[in-house]
Amino acid sequence: MNKKEAALKILKNKKLIPKKNEGKAFANSNIALIKYWGKRNEDLILPNTSSLSISLNNLGTNTIIKLAHKDKVILNNEELDLNHNFSKRIFNFIDLFRDKECKFEIKTYNNIPTSVGVASSASGGAALVLALNDLFEWDLSKKNLSILARLFSGSACRSIYQDTFVIWNKGNDINGMDSYAIPLKHKWKDLSIGIIIIDDKEKKISSREAMKLAHTSSYYKEWPRKVESDLKNIIEAIKQKDFNLLGRIAENNSLFMHKIIQTTKSPFNYLTEKTELIINKIYKFRKEKKIPIYFTIDAGPNIKLIYLKEFEEEIKNEFYLS
Numbered sequence: 001m002n003k004k005e006a007a008l009k010i011l012k013n014k015k016l017i018p019k020k021n022e023g024k025a026f027a028n029s030n031i032a033l034i035k036y037w038g039k040r041n042e043d044l045i046l047p048n049t050s051s052l053s054i055s056l057n058n059l060g061t062n063t064i065i066k067l068a069h070k071d072k073v074i075l076n077n078e079e080l081d082l083n084h085n086f087s088k089r090i091f092n093f094i095d096l097f098r099d100k101e102c103k104f105e106i107k108t109y110n111n112i113p114t115s116v117g118v119a120s121s122a123s124g125g126a127a128l129v130l131a132l133n134d135l136f137e138w139d140l141s142k143k144n145l146s147i148l149a150r151l152f153s154g155s156a157c158r159s160i161y162q163d164t165f166v167i168w169n170k171g172n173d174i175n176g177m178d179s180y181a182i183p184l185k186h187k188w189k190d191l192s193i194g195i196i197i198i199d200d201k202e203k204k205i206s207s208r209e210a211m212k213l214a215h216t217s218s219y220y221k222e223w224p225r226k227v228e229s230d231l232k233n234i235i236e237a238i239k240q241k242d243f244n245l246l247g248r249i250a251e252n253n254s255l256f257m258h259k260i261i262q263t264t265k266s267p268f269n270y271l272t273e274k275t276e277l278i279i280n281k282i283y284k285f286r287k288e289k290k291i292p293i294y295f296t297i298d299a300g301p302n303i304k305l306i307y308l309k310e311f312e313e314e315i316k317n318e319f320y321l322s
């Protein structure tokens with residue numbers, strides 16, 4: 001099965017010409033505490049391992065799709081050329097199922113910086129799928145919305161949900177029909193994520209490209225087993241509300257992913273000198289102030305702090321959070 005067949009399987013018996021003029025949606029971004037890194041199927045975006053994320057409440061993407069005379073993409077109030085990578089990504093996705101006669105104007109707005117490893121592709125992909133579901137009145141189940149979002153971008157399948165924690169089960173089906181996200185029933189209101197933007201320029205190597213090399217690192221052999229045990233342990237930490245355990249696992253999982261990225265046959269380092277400085281500052285702050293604070297880093301230099309609300313003031317003062 002290829003991507004088009006997978007999308008059409010999800011949309012079987014659904015209208016492919018919208019009856020209304022406009023569809024809209026908001027999707028929150030998500031930050032993986034247990035990372036997705038490496039695919040078993042590039043076209044269907046099927047991961048080698050499961051992953052677990054925390055949802056960012058009000059940070060994410062708003063998308064409005066309107067029927068129009070010609071295709072148009074407006075990102076953060078700026079019209080993009082249709083040859084721009086972002087426009088191509090969107091219309092390549094919509095071309096999987098649209099009737100040739102249907103043209104769309106897509107207005108999408110991120111209230112988080114785009115392409116800086118703060119997961120705007122996750123909320124962007126999920127908001128696009130949710131807005132399409134609204135426009136076409138597909139009324140898809142969350143499971144099918146998550147599969148469709150996965151076909152846009154892996155991490156987007158987790159942004160279909162607003163629940164605190166979301167797990168993307170890797171699945172085993174060759175066509176990926178069992179590879180989708182589900183929410184975890186446990187909540188944790190006091191758990192916070194703070195974002196330290198070190199560099200807001202577009203990243204040089206996308207996670208999609210970097211991930212292709214993962215299997216060439218000797219550390220990647222350990223990754224599936226590590227993810228399995230990290231997942232089991234972090235779910236236990238969530239159930240027990242054991243913050244230090246959650247933080248340690250998340251921090252270590254993210255550093256392991258970066259170790260893989262740094263040791264492929266074409267090694268790359270997303271972490272800059274400034275990232276390293278802040279990592280050391282976090283270690284020092286944790287040790288000296290005895291304040292539990294941990295971090296996770298995605299495919300970019302920026303740092304996401306993980307902490308409990310009760311320490312927010314001290315942490316904000318120390319790290320000037322965005």
Ligand code: PMV
Binds near residue numbers: 032122153299
């Ligand atoms: O779904 P993508 O292609 O944006 O890749 C996401 C990769 C990480 O953010 C590094 C990890 C993750 O699970 O979100």
